[in-house]
Amino acid sequence: MVFHSKKENKKYYTSSPPLNKDLHKKKIQIIDLKKRLIKGIDWFIKAWDMLWDKHGNPIHINSELERKFSDRIVEWLDLQKKLRNVLDYDRCIYGVGFDKGFCPSHSPVKCDGCM
Numbered sequence: 001m002v003f004h005s006k007k008e009n010k011k012y013y014t015s016s017p018p019l020n021k022d023l024h025k026k027k028i029q030i031i032d033l034k035k036r037l038i039k040g041i042d043w044f045i046k047a048w049d050m051l052w053d054k055h056g057n058p059i060h061i062n063s064e065l066e067r068k069f070s071d072r073i074v075e076w077l078d079l080q081k082k083l084r085n086v087l088d089y090d091r092c093i094y095g096v097g098f099d100k101g102f103c104p105s106h107s108p109v110k111c112d113g114c115m
């Protein structure tokens with residue numbers, strides 16, 4: 001909200017201007033987290049393909065890769081929680097500007113913005 005003081009010929013803003021330091025910091029954190037989450041999806045897609053044979057049977061059961069996959073899912077969900085709960089970002093991690101974005105359809109993991 002803006003109100004204009006005729007006496008001082010100045011405009012006053014009741015909330016802080018849009019590009020204050022905190023908001024800028026928050027935007028950078030959001031961009032950084034989205035990048036890390038997208039990198040994670042890239043890895044999940046590659047790893048997922050290695051966990052199944054071409055007939056759809058699971059391979060590498062109890063392997064190092066499978067353990068890594070579960071660990072990374074936990075880390076990835078933590079990062080996403082931070083993005084949603086701390087930074088209040090509610091769209092898809094692939095969203096840029098006004099583009100809503102979607103997680104790749106062949107990804108074994110989808111973000112909460114796609115649910």
Ligand SMILES: [Zn+2]
Pocket residue numbers: 091092093094101102103110111112113114
């Ligand atoms: Zn998504």
